[in-house]
Amino acid sequence: MFRKIIATLLMVEGGLFIVFGFAPGMESTAQAYFSRRPDIISPNSLGEIIAIFPTLQRMAAMMGIICFAGGWGTLAHKRWARWVAILASALNLPLVDRKS
Numbered sequence: 001m002f003r004k005i006i007a008t009l010l011m012v013e014g015g016l017f018i019v020f021g022f023a024p025g026m027e028s029t030a031q032a033y034f035s036r037r038p039d040i041i042s043p044n045s046l047g048e049i050i051a052i053f054p055t056l057q058r059m060a061a062m063m064g065i066i067c068f069a070g071g072w073g074t075l076a077h078k079r080w081a082r083w084v085a086i087l088a089s090a091l092n093l094p095l096v097d098r099k100s
Helices: 002-022 026-035 043-051 053-075 081-095
Strands: none
Touching: 002 053, 002 081, 026 043, 026 053, 043 053, 053 081
16 A cells, blocks of 8 residues: 555656656746746846756656656566665655755
8 A cells, every 4th residue: 555655656746747847938937937036036147047947857857757667666566666766765855845
């Protein structure tokens, strides 16, 4: 039961990462949003931040593939799936919000 829950969560998370990794127009959407909010990001540094979006999208797509593969392999009882799921979980640790 626990294995199915974790595998399903990994597959859903992987799917979301893949969608955001391959979504077109993320740069222009972020630029339009942040250009209206100069209190968050100054207009001078907005161009530099938007320039790294293609790299962030590639990283999101790779993370999504790792998560989805770990979830699918766990559901299929593959031998390699445990290590892929552990890798995906370890890569997710920096994404945990540390608000106090």
